[in-house]
Amino acid sequence: MREFDACKRTPIVCPWSFIPKPFLVSNFFPQKISVMGIISLSDSQPLSISATNNRKRCAEVMEKAKDQHPWFGMEQEYTLLDVDGHPFGWPKNGFPGPQGPYYCGVGANKVYGRDIVEAHYRACLYAGISISGTNAEVMPGQWEFQVGPVEGIAMGDQLWMARFLLHRVAEEFGVVASLDPKPIKGDWNGAGCHTNFSTASMRVPGGINDIMTAINKLSLVHQQHIAYYDPHLGKDNERRLTGLHETAKIDQFSYGVASRASSIRIPRQTDNDGYGYFEDRRPSSNCDPYNVIAALVRTVCLDGDDRKLSLIYVPTSGGQQP
Structure with a gap:
């Protein structure tokens, strides 16, 4: 914006x-x-x-695919920072202990900012946003909230509104909610916006076949999707999608069952049931949700010229940055 x-x-x-x-x-x-x-x-x-502003283009895509009833659930990760840019709750001189005990943690020595997270959750409920959960993330001071399942263009509308409320609530507490996909260099997790996706045919018995067809389509346009998954045509995600810290490499497409190191994750329950949804783990935390959901629908649901994606990721000279 x-x-x-x-x-x-x-x-x-x-x-x-x-x-x-x-x-x-x-x-x-x-x-x-x-x-x-x-x-x-x-x-x-x-x-x-x-x-x-990509909403109008996204709405046109959703209108063409409305008979397939595309559902989305987006997992928005973010990092709480003090106003000086230092991670909220971290020692002022040095670093906290290594990652491990913070994910979904409990206790003042492991979790920083839960009151902010709870206030944001309640604000979203009051506003009628389909927020469905929160959790502490792998890096201390990093959190996630989930919105969905939501159908069509409403996914983008609701995530943007939820982000606005997040920044507004954080302001009340005197902290900054950063959507930077790699706010701290080194052996610390980045932040993404994992996007769960399904169509009506994927959500019924036998839908795993349509899920695998969709994954195959996505594998053919990996570089194009990377360009739509952060605001700078993939440059922000270069710092995050390194093959480390629960990510796949930015230049390689992969998928797996219950795998957090893949581009696409098939939930174990979906694999067991033979229907459900899949998770695209590539979008960055600062993505435009309209671009993400439109790219998914165009590739998976549409045909011909409607499917074509005009942007493509070009790696930065010198390779990825850790």
Whole structure:
């Protein structure tokens, strides 16, 4: 999202999504709303939108695939930072102990910022967002919340709203919620936005065949998907998708059952049942969800020109950075 230059022209907001605002509620003002919308440049150009706003293109893709009922669940990882950029809860001089005891941890010596996470969860519930869980992540000070399952374009709308509420809640606590996919260099996990996906045919007995067909389609356009999975055409993910810290390598496509080191993970329950969903582990924590879900639907659900992805990942000269 970018700030509109109001000094040059007066913007017009064309709203498409409203949520109850979980702040400043009182008897005098019983409910406020937050609005998500398109910034138009003039009355004569109601859909003249920013090049960084991908919702309209995503909505067109979802309309073409609506009969297949694509469902999504996105796992948004983020890192809490002090205002000076230091990870929240970390020693001011040095580092915490090695990774291991922090994931889904309990205790003040293992988990930092749970009150922030719980406040954000409640704010999302109040706002009507389909938030379905939270957990402490592998790196101390890193967390995740899940939104979904949600069908179609609503996935992008809800994740953007949930991100807004996360930043707003973190502000109340005097901390920063960073979506950087690799905020700390070295032997520390990065942050992603794993995306769970299924169509109606995948969710019925025998659906594993359609899941495997989808994975094969994705394998043929791996470099293209990488370009859509972070805001800088894959450059941000180069720091994260190294083949270490529960990731696959950025330049190699892979899949596996219950594997966190693969591009695509087939949940064990899906493999056992023979139907369900799969998880794309490649999207970065700072991805545009509209780009991610549109790319998945175009590759898996559409045909011909509608399937083609115009962007492609080009590795940075010199290779990946740890």
